[in-house]
Amino acid sequence: MKVLCNGKAQEIAPGTRVADCLRELGLEASSVVVECDGKILTREEYGSHVLQDGSVLELIRFVGGG
């Protein structure tokens, strides 16, 4: 199945959780905030939230800015 991750289509296995997805992408959960289908997830939810076919995932973090 497919999800849209930061604007790019990604193939993932059914049953994939947000935490699995972050691990595959090489991202530390503590450095990321996740918005899934418009809803902000808490870090506690990363391990339980199962991605659905067509889910829109936004992976955001702090960057330099003024």
Next chain:
Amino acid sequence: MLTIAGRKFRSRLFGGTGKFSSPEVMKEALAASGCEMVTVALRRIDLNNPADDIMRVLDRDRYLFLPNTSGARDAGEAIRLARLARASGGGEWLKLEVTPDPRTLLPDPIETLKATEELAKEGFKVLPYMNADPILALRLQDAGAVAVMPLGSPIGTNQGVLTRFQIEIIIAQARVPVIVDAGLGAPSHVAEAMEMGADAVLVNTAIAVAGDPVRMARAFAMAVEAGRIAYEAGLGTVSKDAAPSSPEDGLGFLR
């Protein structure tokens, strides 16, 4: 000492973290500036470069984070960014920016007021970036802003305090701290803002893009301190007529 929303700051210079040539230069420049609060922005992670993380070099015990909502074009987008910032562990402090016009990056006063009302209700400590409009400053303060951030000149222009007349009124009227933000391109610009009685200034571009950002950060820190001391010491009155500094009496022997 400067107090904003109950928090005390020894330094009246706030720093930005954008545009530095490297994280190491940024870290050193921020240390040289003596600032205790730094702005950060929120963006999509570059999935091709997942290790690129500014938080690896910024010490959260040393700096209070002031996430901004840069890139927001209306209140809705700003509120979404604010909630993401809080979920990222950014805390309650927020530099609210709503800039619909990419050419001028001037803030939208109506959307900024709307977002301030909503975010203050949600418990954010909102510091809105605003045009130097004295009436708007009062409205934002009434809406729950913990400080106001009038612009000296447009973001990134290094033009200095072009809004002097309006900022003087804002400083005279505001009950919340006034932080002059944006366009401060030289130490003399921040000294001017501080001499006028601004509570603090925020500088990013001028330090980040300097030939030597670390030395420039120090120059800005000194100018902020000089301007503040001059304000507290009490500047002389400006006059159109000359007044001699030497005694007018005792010249009888000349004529």
